[in-house]
Amino acid sequence: MKNAFRILMLSLLAVAATGCASRGPAAVTRMQAPGCDARWDMSNAQAIQVDSLRTVQHSFEAGTGCVAESDGSAVSYAVFRLPRYREDYTLQIDSQINGRSLFAPEVLTLDASGKVLREVPFERFALRGDRLQTTMFFSQDNADEQYLLMRSARQVVGHGERRVVSGSFVIPLVAGVLPFLYMQGTESEGEYTYAHNGVVRLQARSNSPALRRNLQARDAARSEIGFLMR
Amino acid sequence: MPLVRLLALLALASLLGACAAPKYRPYDPAARTKVMSIGLLTPAVSDTVAVRMEVHPGQSFGVVGMLIAEGDMEGKTGQFTRAAKGKGFVCSKTFLTQLDAGLRGGGYDVKTIEVTRPYHEYAFLEQYPKADGSVDAYLDLYTDVVGYIAAGGGTPYRPTVYLNVRLVRATDHKVLYQDRITYNAFGDGGGAITLTAAKDYEYWNFDALVADPARALEGLQIAMRATGDELARQLR
Numbered sequence: 051m052k053n054a055f056r057i058l059m060l061s062l063l064a065v066a067a068t069g070c071a072s073r074g075p076a077a078v079t080r081m082q083a084p085g086c087d088a089r090w091d092m093s094n095a096q097a098i099q100v101d102s103l104r105t106v107q108h109s110f111e112a113g114t115g116c117v118a119e120s121d122g123s124a125v126s127y128a129v130f131r132l133p134r135y136r137e138d139y140t141l142q143i144d145s146q147i148n149g150r151s152l153f154a155p156e157v158l159t160l161d162a163s164g165k166v167l168r169e170v171p172f173e174r175f176a177l178r179g180d181r182l183q184t185t186m187f188f189s190q191d192n193a194d195e196q197y198l199l200m201r202s203a204r205q206v207v208g209h210g211e212r213r214v215v216s217g218s219f220v221i222p223l224v225a226g227v228l229p230f231l232y233m234q235g236t237e238s239e240g241e242y243t244y245a246h247n248g249v250v251r252l253q254a255r256s257n258s259p260a261l262r263r264n265l266q267a268r269d270a271a272r273s274e275i276g277f278l279m280r
Numbered sequence: 281m282p283l284v285r286l287l288a289l290l291a292l293a294s295l296l297g298a299c300a301a302p303k304y305r306p307y308d309p310a311a312r313t314k315v316m317s318i319g320l321l322t323p324a325v326s327d328t329v330a331v332r333m334e335v336h337p338g339q340s341f342g343v344v345g346m347l348i349a350e351g352d353m354e355g356k357t358g359q360f361t362r363a364a365k366g367k368g369f370v371c372s373k374t375f376l377t378q379l380d381a382g383l384r385g386g387g388y389d390v391k392t393i394e395v396t397r398p399y400h401e402y403a404f405l406e407q408y409p410k411a412d413g414s415v416d417a418y419l420d421l422y423t424d425v426v427g428y429i430a431a432g433g434g435t436p437y438r439p440t441v442y443l444n445v446r447l448v449r450a451t452d453h454k455v456l457y458q459d460r461i462t463y464n465a466f467g468d469g470g471g472a473i474t475l476t477a478a479k480d481y482e483y484w485n486f487d488a489l490v491a492d493p494a495r496a497l498e499g500l501q502i503a504m505r506a507t508g509d510e511l512a513r514q515l516r
Binding site for chain 2: 140173176177178179180184185187189191211212213214215216217218230231232233234235236237
């Protein structure tokens with residue numbers, strides 16, 4: 051019985067120390083033009099709503115939603131319909147690391163005819179933990195921007211980055227009659243590659259101060275509930 | 281019973297949520313174009329070069345273990361700080377130089393403004409200088425950590441910098457941008473911008489770290505430069 055307990059504890063320790071192996075789809079770093087659209091198609095644009103309870107999520111997958119480039123290569127893309135302008139709002143865009151792959155985003159805003167009005171290059175995204183993130187601002191000056199085009203930033207696709215993930219774990223143990231907590235700091239080193247595939251999330255928030263405060267409180271409450279229910 | 285538990289959790293979560301202050305405020309490009317000159321307020325940077333473990337093995341052994349762990353880390357911090365000072369390394373001065381260079385590289389006209397901060401208090405200023413027309417915004421900075429941090433007993437010490445940033449408009453002190461930039465963050469960084477530490481400057485034990493302080497300080501300077509460059513990139 052005692053041995054079984056020790057084996058269990060050692061197994062737990064081994065799992066916690068080594069961490070879980072990175073899972074997820076392989077990074078797609080090459081795409082060819084044949085079979086891709088000649089120009090972006092805005093007819094299936096996914097709508098974004100301000101202060102919606104649901105975050106808009108899009109998966110860029112190999113072989114779907116790509117547009118041909120002049121050199122015979124292609125990039126993946128998706129079009130979103132921006133909210134009709136009523137008041138100032140911000141749009142937060144996240145691209146999350148999935149296994150060893152990270153969708154390399156760049157963003158354009160388009161008017162109703164598809165003309166490019168604004169560009170947010172890849173360099174405007176910053177890595178925050180396991181995601182690349184940027185925030186766009188929309189005001190009366192941007193009222194003509196009706197669509198948001200997100201595409202893979204080909205200049206960085208295929209580029210690998212090193213990443214160290216640290217954390218800790220706690221194992222409750224009993225030595226004699228005294229219970230104690232064994233704590234250990236851990237880390238694992240890995241690499242991710244900027245890719246044409248991956249998952250992005252978009253969330254639009256109004257800039258109304260009172261509403262913003264409520265939404266921040268709601269998000270914090272959700273996060274606390276998630277933590278407590280775990 | 282489950283309903284009561286859920287209600288209690290909701291009440292607790294609401295209370296905690298209501299207290300949450302926004303740590304991050306993105307920089308609106310419209311405000312960005314109006315800021316050409318920055319008043320770099322003397323940052324709150326400790327001249328102590330920390331040598332710590334996020335989870336020290338001693339912490340597993342109750343209060344006594346925690347005290348021993350704290351004593352161990354304080355001792356190592358003191359020893360490394362003395363070695364750093366012996367090499368003429370002053371955190372605050374090095375940091376200011378790196379930030380100034382990064383901001384000028386970003387096209388800003390930078391003016392260093394001396395401010396008095398409470399001794400040993402690392403936080404944003406509560407009051408900003410009155411506008412005299414010489415700068416468009418004030419950049420308020422403080423660090424939580426500058427030093428070498430290891431996640432635990434079996435992981436290497438790496439150069440670490442946690443920088444907190446706030447840009448306020450000079451005229452009305454409105455916060456234009458607020459963020460946290462971490463070099464070698466522990467965990468997921470809690471929403472901060474996370475920069476991965478350079479592999480060339482990792483030390484598997486304290487003896488290796490103090491054996492060549494000049495090289496270890498080089499690693500710290502790289503961390504400061506990377507943090508400053510990232511700040512400049514955010515402000516561009």
